[in-house]
Amino acid sequence: MVDAVVNAPSRAVRTDRVAARRRELAAAALETIADRGFANTGLRDIAAHTGLSLGILHYYFDDKDDLIGQAVWQSKVECAHRYDAVVATSLTSAELAEGFGAELAATLVADCAEHRLWYDLRNQALFQNGFRDTIIAIDGLLTDMVWSVVARYAELSGSTPQVRPAEAYAMFDGFFRNSLIAHLRDVPDAPENLRIGAVRMLHSTL
Amino acid sequence: MVDAVVNAPSRAVRTDRVAARRRELAAAALETIADRGFANTGLRDIAAHTGLSLGILHYYFDDKDDLIGQAVWQSKVECAHRYDAVVATSLTSAELAEGFGAELAATLVADCAEHRLWYDLRNQALFQNGFRDTIIAIDGLLTDMVWSVVARYAELSGSTPQVRPAEAYAMFDGFFRNSLIAHLRDVPDAPENLRIGAVRMLHSTL
Amino acid sequence: MVDAVVNAPSRAVRTDRVAARRRELAAAALETIADRGFANTGLRDIAAHTGLSLGILHYYFDDKDDLIGQAVWQSKVECAHRYDAVVATSLTSAELAEGFGAELAATLVADCAEHRLWYDLRNQALFQNGFRDTIIAIDGLLTDMVWSVVARYAELSGSTPQVRPAEAYAMFDGFFRNSLIAHLRDVPDAPENLRIGAVRMLHSTL
Amino acid sequence: MVDAVVNAPSRAVRTDRVAARRRELAAAALETIADRGFANTGLRDIAAHTGLSLGILHYYFDDKDDLIGQAVWQSKVECAHRYDAVVATSLTSAELAEGFGAELAATLVADCAEHRLWYDLRNQALFQNGFRDTIIAIDGLLTDMVWSVVARYAELSGSTPQVRPAEAYAMFDGFFRNSLIAHLRDVPDAPENLRIGAVRMLHSTL
DNA sequence: CATGAATGAGCCTTCATTCAT
DNA sequence: CATGAATGAAGGCTCATTCAT
Numbered sequence: 027m028v029d030a031v032v033n034a035p036s037r038a039v040r041t042d043r044v045a046a047r048r049r050e051l052a053a054a055a056l057e058t059i060a061d062r063g064f065a066n067t068g069l070r071d072i073a074a075h076t077g078l079s080l081g082i083l084h085y086y087f088d089d090k091d092d093l094i095g096q097a098v099w100q101s102k103v104e105c106a107h108r109y110d111a112v113v114a115t116s117l118t119s120a121e122l123a124e125g126f127g128a129e130l131a132a133t134l135v136a137d138c139a140e141h142r143l144w145y146d147l148r149n150q151a152l153f154q155n156g157f158r159d160t161i162i163a164i165d166g167l168l169t170d171m172v173w174s175v176v177a178r179y180a181e182l183s184g185s186t187p188q189v190r191p192a193e194a195y196a197m198f199d200g201f202f203r204n205s206l207i208a209h210l211r212d213v214p215d216a217p218e219n220l221r222i223g224a225v226r227m228l229h230s231t232l
Numbered sequence: 233m234v235d236a237v238v239n240a241p242s243r244a245v246r247t248d249r250v251a252a253r254r255r256e257l258a259a260a261a262l263e264t265i266a267d268r269g270f271a272n273t274g275l276r277d278i279a280a281h282t283g284l285s286l287g288i289l290h291y292y293f294d295d296k297d298d299l300i301g302q303a304v305w306q307s308k309v310e311c312a313h314r315y316d317a318v319v320a321t322s323l324t325s326a327e328l329a330e331g332f333g334a335e336l337a338a339t340l341v342a343d344c345a346e347h348r349l350w351y352d353l354r355n356q357a358l359f360q361n362g363f364r365d366t367i368i369a370i371d372g373l374l375t376d377m378v379w380s381v382v383a384r385y386a387e388l389s390g391s392t393p394q395v396r397p398a399e400a401y402a403m404f405d406g407f408f409r410n411s412l413i414a415h416l417r418d419v420p421d422a423p424e425n426l427r428i429g430a431v432r433m434l435h436s437t438l
Numbered sequence: 439m440v441d442a443v444v445n446a447p448s449r450a451v452r453t454d455r456v457a458a459r460r461r462e463l464a465a466a467a468l469e470t471i472a473d474r475g476f477a478n479t480g481l482r483d484i485a486a487h488t489g490l491s492l493g494i495l496h497y498y499f500d501d502k503d504d505l506i507g508q509a510v511w512q513s514k515v516e517c518a519h520r521y522d523a524v525v526a527t528s529l530t531s532a533e534l535a536e537g538f539g540a541e542l543a544a545t546l547v548a549d550c551a552e553h554r555l556w557y558d559l560r561n562q563a564l565f566q567n568g569f570r571d572t573i574i575a576i577d578g579l580l581t582d583m584v585w586s587v588v589a590r591y592a593e594l595s596g597s598t599p600q601v602r603p604a605e606a607y608a609m610f611d612g613f614f615r616n617s618l619i620a621h622l623r624d625v626p627d628a629p630e631n632l633r634i635g636a637v638r639m640l641h642s643t644l
Numbered sequence: 645m646v647d648a649v650v651n652a653p654s655r656a657v658r659t660d661r662v663a664a665r666r667r668e669l670a671a672a673a674l675e676t677i678a679d680r681g682f683a684n685t686g687l688r689d690i691a692a693h694t695g696l697s698l699g700i701l702h703y704y705f706d707d708k709d710d711l712i713g714q715a716v717w718q719s720k721v722e723c724a725h726r727y728d729a730v731v732a733t734s735l736t737s738a739e740l741a742e743g744f745g746a747e748l749a750a751t752l753v754a755d756c757a758e759h760r761l762w763y764d765l766r767n768q769a770l771f772q773n774g775f776r777d778t779i780i781a782i783d784g785l786l787t788d789m790v791w792s793v794v795a796r797y798a799e800l801s802g803s804t805p806q807v808r809p810a811e812a813y814a815m816f817d818g819f820f821r822n823s824l825i826a827h828l829r830d831v832p833d834a835p836e837n838l839r840i841g842a843v844r845m846l847h848s849t850l
Numbered sequence: 851c852a853t854g855a856a857t858g859a860g861c862c863t864t865c866a867t868t869c870a871t
Numbered sequence: 872c873a874t875g876a877a878t879g880a881a882g883g884c885t886c887a888t889t890c891a892t
Contacts (some may be wrong), residue, residue, distance in 0.1 A: 063359035065271040068886055073854095081853045081890095090887065142358050149355040152416055153269035162417075165385050198407025210358055253876090274861060287878045290863065475771035477683040480865055485875095493869095493874045502866065552693055554770050559766040565681035566761050574829075612818020622770055665855090686882060699857045702884065860887080861885075868878075 044058050044102035048086050054078060055070040057095055060101075064146045069093075095160040095184040101140045102164045106171040108133060113174055123225045126175050130202065131221035134209055141206050169195040176231050185232045194231060201227060254292050257302040260284060265300055266307075266345035270352050274336040275299075303352050307346045308370045313378040314339060319380055325388040329431040332381050336408065337427035340415055347412050375401040382437050391438045400437060405434060439476040452609075460498050466490060471509055472551035507572040510559050513552045514582065515574045518583040520545060525586055531594040534621045535637040538587050543633035546621055551617050581607040588643050597644045606643060613639060666704050670715040672696060677712055678719075678757035682764050687711075713778040716765050719758045720782045724789040726751060732790055737800040741843040744793050748820065749839035752827055759824050789815040794849050803850045819823060819845060 037170050058075040069090055073080045087093040112125035134141070142166070151157040173191040180187045187194070195224060208216035262283040265273050275296055279286045293299040315335055322328035340347070350370070357363040379397040386393045393400070407429060416420035470487040471479050481502055485492045487536070499505040524537035548555070556576070563569040585603040592599045613635060620628035676693040677685050687708055691698045705711040730743035752759070762782070769775040791809040798805045805812070819841060826834035 063356075065356075066359055069888090072885075079853050080855095080888095082851085084888070085852065146355055146358070147350055150269075150271075152352070152413070153272055162415060194405070196410040200402070204402045204406065207358070275863090276861080285878050286880095287865095289877080291875095291877065296862065326854095450660075475768075482865075491856090491874050492867095492876095494872085496867070497873065532819055558767055558770070561764055562681075562683075564764070565684055608819070608822040612814070612822060616814045616818065619770070620789070687884085688882080697857055698859095698884095699886090700855080703854095703856065708883065853890105854890075855889105855891090857879105857887105859886095862883095864877105864882075865880095868876105870876090871874080 031175060044086065049100060051078065051083065051086055052093060052100055053092060055083075056097040056101055056140070056143075058098055060143040060190055063143070064094060064150055091154075092157045094147065095157055098144055099139075099164060102144055102167060105133065105137065105140070106167045109171060109175055113178050116182065117179070119179050122175070122182055126179075126228060127224040129219040129225050134202070134205055134217050134220055138206070138209060139162045142210065143203075145203060145206070165195070168199065172198050176228065179228050181218055183232060185204040187231050189231050197227060197231075198224070209214050238276065241307040250292065254302060255290055255306060257284065258299060258306055259291070261299060262303040262307055262346065262349075265303055265327075266349040269349070270300060270356055280294065297360075297362045300353065301363055304350055305366055305370060307343075308350055308373060311343065311346070312373045315381060317376060319384050322384070322388065325385050328381070328385050328388055329434045331368065332385075332434060333427040333430040336430050338424055340408070340423050342413055344412065344415060347408075351409060351412070371401070374405065378404050382434065385434050386438055389438060393437050395437050404430070404432060456498065456611075460508055461512060463490065463495065463498055464505060464512055467495075467505060468509040468513055468552070471506055472489070472513075472555040474492050476506060476555070476562055482503050495538070503566075503568045506559065507569055510556055511572055511576065513549075514556055514579060517545065517549065518579045521583060521587060525590050528590070528594065530571060531591050534591050534594055536642045538591075538640060539636040542636050543629040546614070546617055546632055550618070553614075554622065557615060557618070564588040576605070580611065584610050588640065592644060593642050595644060600642050609639060610636070662704065666714060668816055669696065669701065669704055670718055673701070673711060674715040674758070674761075675720055677715055678761040681761070682712060682768055709772075709774045714839065715784060716762055717778055719755075720762055720785060722784060723751065723755065723758070723797060724785045727789060727793060731796050734800065737797050740797050740800055741846045742791070743837040744797075744846065745842040748842050750822070752820070752823055752835050752838055756824065756827060759820075760828065761769040763821060763824070783813070786817065790816050793844065797846050798850055801850060805849050807849050815845060815849075816842070 045129065054076045055072045055078070058072045061067075062071065067079060069083055072078070072093075083093060087096065109126060109129055112122060112129060116122035116125055147157055148161050148164075151161040169191050172195045176187050176189070176191075176194045189197070202220065205216050205220040205223075208219075233247070260282045261278045261284075264278045267273075268277065275286060278284070278299075279289060288430050289299060293302065315332060317336060318328060318331035322331055334345075336375050352365055354371075357367040375397050378401045381392050382395070382397075384402045395403070408426065411422050413428040454528060466488040467484045470484045473479075474483065481495055484490070484505075485495065486495055495505060499508065512537040521538060521541055524534060524541060528534035528537055557596070560573050560576075563573040581603050584607045588599050588601070588603075588606045601609070616634065617628050617635075620631075672694045673690045673696075679685075679691065685702050687698060689710075690696070690703060690713045701711060705714065718761060726746060727747055728749060734740035734743055766779050766783075769779040787809050790813045794805050794807070794809075794812045807815070810832055820838065821833050823838035823841075826837070
């Protein structure tokens with residue numbers, strides 16, 4: 027059960043010991059991969075930057091795709107729970123909207139490279155089927171996250187969402203992706219625009 | 233003037249003869265690249281699938297990036313002019329919206345692989361600066377296209393757009409990208425959803 | 439007869455017209471080759487730098503070796519006659535020695551790249567037999583040149599050379615080569631050392 | 645300390661194990677390189693002739709230059725110590741001179757290809773800066789070697805050298821290079837001339 | 851468990867050379 | 872005569888993966 031949440035879904039559940047080591051290694055590798063992108067990062071880069079041995083990566087992961095899939099999965103699991111507290115503690119719809127927007131803007135800047143990696147992987151999945159399951163699982167994770175915000179926002183507003191979960195995710199994802207690109211192109215008010223836009227977009231779901 | 237439109241802006245305009253050959257070769261290469269993706273396609277693949285020699289690709293293109301940039305550029309130039317007729321001939325806002333939606337849905341299916349390639353390239357640009365100029369130029373092209381539709385739609389409605397060009401592009405692009413992914417995942421009503429959604433989204437710009 | 443002097447010996451004498459064009463083309467190519475070295479210069483570099491077409495080079499030369507051999511040959515023919523005036527006009531052995539040293543030092547600096555190319559080619563000949571004849575012919579040319587100086591020096595001194603032509607050439611060539619390397623390594627007094635050393639070395643032949 | 649002597653100075657000293665393997669591989673590669681020359685030998689040639697894999701060459705060497713630099717360095721380190729015994733054991737200046745000349749003549753024939761490679765590499769350095777450090781280090785090695793002979797010769801003669809180390813090296817190097825070329829051109833008495841000439845040249849340093 | 855040496859297919863690119871015009 | 876488009880073999884190099892230790 028725990029494994030089902032913290033490990034990429036495409037892999038059979040292993041012993042706890044192995045699963046834990048996989049998480050550890052994937053976490054160590056994440057920064058290097060996020061920094062350089064999927065196609066531009068070799069296992070030797072990862073080994074060199076993390077101090078890990080080349081052999082251990084292949085011992086715990088079937089191949090490069092397995093490692094990167096696991097790393098991105100962990101990164102996004104954490105990302106999807108970033109808004110839990112805001113949803114749980116906000117007392118008004120306005121508070122929720124503000125909190126959500128602020129969190130989005132914050133992670134846009136703070137976890138810039140990891141978000142970029144996620145979009146990179148999702149893109150690769152359009153060509154290779156290998157990542158398909160991981161990508162679909164993460165999309166599900168993020169859809170649930172967005173929907174928990176939208177649903178709670180409607181609830182606090184005493185209203186009902188006028189969009190379906192998949193639509194809501196598509197809206198916010200598209201906007202976030204756009205903001206990320208702008209931020210990477212050094213558009214200075216990209217985070218602020220995301221923050222404000224998210225509030226407005228949340229309101230438009232009612 | 234013609235060259236400025238049909239050739240990637242990053243390359244100095246050569247003689248007409250060379251420019252024409254570049255277009256020809258890039259067009260021939262496009263299918264192979266679109267089929268397999270940027271990172272997964274080698275020049276040998278292109279040569280083999282098109283019947284071209286390996287040498288000729290390097291004779292007319294500085295490197296792989298130059299070739300792929302040119303191919304995608306041509307593909308999107310054509311794509312951006314797909315809606316010109318609808319904009320020019322529609323007599324009512326409803327006709328324009330329907331025509332636009334129908335065209336979007338049609339190209340989603342017909343040019344599926346080329347759209348996917350464009351998103352692939354745009355994604356690569358987040359890691360390599362090499363494609364930056366081409367990507368920005370294409371983004372501009374598509375922004376103009378979207379805006380020509382939105383502006384005409386408002387005009388025919390006797391109204392004014394409530395969004396700016398960049399925002400309008402972001403909306404439609406996000407939606408199209410999403411629809412493309414759905415379509416590639418074999419969601420059966422992805423084209424139809426795109427068609428209907430586009431009409432609604434166009435209306436929401438007023 | 440003229441051809442025998444101005445064209446590389448390995449090539450059959452052709453019509454005057456062709457021979458003249460070969461000289462012209464080789465002269466145009468010389469600077470580019472000398473600048474970058476034998477192995478690092480492609481025919482396309484030469485074509486690009488000189489404004490010549492790729493085809494014409496292959497029309498007048500059998501291959502790259504033929505072109506480069508001809509270019510170096512011409513360069514060294516000129517070089518070997520640089521001292522004729524000094525030999526012919528000097529009235530004393532001291533004047534001859536001084537003139538010879540000065541000329542050597544001058545060409546060391548002025549024709550630095552061409553001398554380097556000559557040593558490059560002579561070196562290549564140790565591995566490829568293709569240049570063998572040209573190299574041997576040039577060595578003969580230079581031996582004659584050195585000997586004409588040494589013999590005249592002895593004559594003006596009322597003495598007889600104590601070395602044979604080949605030895606004299608070996609001495610001066612080794613010294614010149616050494617000075618060239620020093621000059622290329624930016625040793626500031628390499629030309630001056632060559633000038634002075636040549637005078638001394640000339641005296642030591644008696 | 646040992647490493648500092650047996651490995652090319654341009655490379656950081658790695659672990660002993662790696663350094664040892666580098667020496668081993670470079671030694672294996674040497675024959676092939678020496679046989680065909682720097683520019684005419686590909687890594688594939690080396691791999692094929694030695695039975696090594698292509699990958700291992702890139703595993704232990706940064707690039708082709710690194711491999712060849714190491715190989716030549718090793719070859720010349722050995723070469724520079726060939727005269728140590730003669731210098732150490734000779735009891736008279738005549739014995740030293742004879743021993744030195746004999747050794748020179750012997751290596752001229754026995755290690756012909758390796759000497760040719762060294763001159764090839766030194767020549768390349770006139771065009772590429774990549775080998776500069778290795779070449780300078782080897783020149784230093786050989787200068788020391790020549791000087792140890794000259795100095796000891798003077799000592800045994802109860803005299804003092806009239807030349808400086810760099811001059812002595814230039815003299816013997818030029819003469820040796822000349823003899824090598826003659827030998828490669830199948831001049832039959834090149835070794836004998838070298839032997840005799842070296843004795844005379846050694847005497848002329850006093 | 852863990853290592854890292856070793857592999858070789860595959861990549862992009864360069865280049866002398868050919869040949870239709 | 873002269874051109875330059877076209878060729879494809881060969882080059883250096885990268886990399887995921889295997890495997891003996």
